[in-house]
Amino acid sequence: MHALLVEDDDRMAHALGIALAQRGHTVRRVGRASDALQHAHEAEFVLLDLGLPDLDGLELLRRLRAVCAAPLIVVTARCGERDIVQGLRAGADDYVIKPFRTAELMARIDAVRRRTDVPSGGRNAGDGDTGGPVRTGDVEIDLGARTVTVAGAEVRLPRREYDVLAFLAARPGEVHSREEILDRIWGDVFLTASRSLDVHVAGVRAKTGRPGLIRTVRGFGYQLGDGGREDGP
Structure with a gap:
């Protein structure tokens, strides 16, 4: 796999480059945001430091996501x-x-690579369901085409937000625990403490404009909702 390492600290970049090479990866290391954008199309995964000299790392992350779908891990001192x-x-x-x-x-x-690499003809976050679209309220989730429409207009979700929604939509009558969703989508039940799932659920609600599209089951997890108003946080 070809890694794009975006790190301006020479010692850190050297250590990471060796560790990646020992695991069979090829590495292109860059220390500036402009170079990262130039080489983003080559990357099969990206390691991104946020403390760069020419652009804030979060802004670079947004720009990379506009041109690069490769798995991306932020590696930073910002805690x-x-x-x-x-x-x-x-x-x-x-x-x-x-x-x-x-x-x-x-x-x-x-x-990250395991959960983002979907073999040709393989299964997606919704367990590869390719039947008719799932509809709830005025929201339609097409698991085969990986699209979401709200009131007839397409809404583009980041990959991970779509994966969470598709997983719930594939089993609309079931309530899923936080641990199950984290294990299925992130491959790591211990991400509970990082609030990753909560952040992505909030992103789905905000981007679709349907707070009740994902229903919170207090103290347990989430379920596909009717797209209306959410009763609680």
Whole structure:
């Protein structure tokens, strides 16, 4: 796999480059946002530091997501809850805080790649259901085409937000625990503490303009709703 490593610290970049190469990855390391955008089309996955000299890392993340669908992990010293939430909302597949254990980062890379690599003809987050679209209220989720329309207008969701919605839509009558969703979509039940799932659920509600599209089951998890007003947080 070809990694794009966006890191302006030479020592950190050197250490990560060695660790990635030892696991069979080829690496292009860049230290500026402009270079990252130039080489984004080559990447099969991206490691992104947020502290860059020429552009805020979150803004670069948004720009990368506009041109690059490769799995992306933020690797940064920014550890505030607001930073983590913003990174996930901007399109990061995972968020790793420095300092970190190299083995853990490599495991997270493998996990992100497993859950984002869908073989040709394989199954998507909705277990590959390719039957008729799922409708709830004025929302239609087409699991085969991976599209969402609200009142007849298409709404474009980031990949992970769509995956959460598709998983729930594939089983509209079932309530799913947080752990089940995290394991199925993220491949890691321990992401509960990072609020990744909550952030992506909030993103679906906001982008569709239908707060009740994903219904909260207090103390347990989520279920596909009717698209109306949500009763609680």
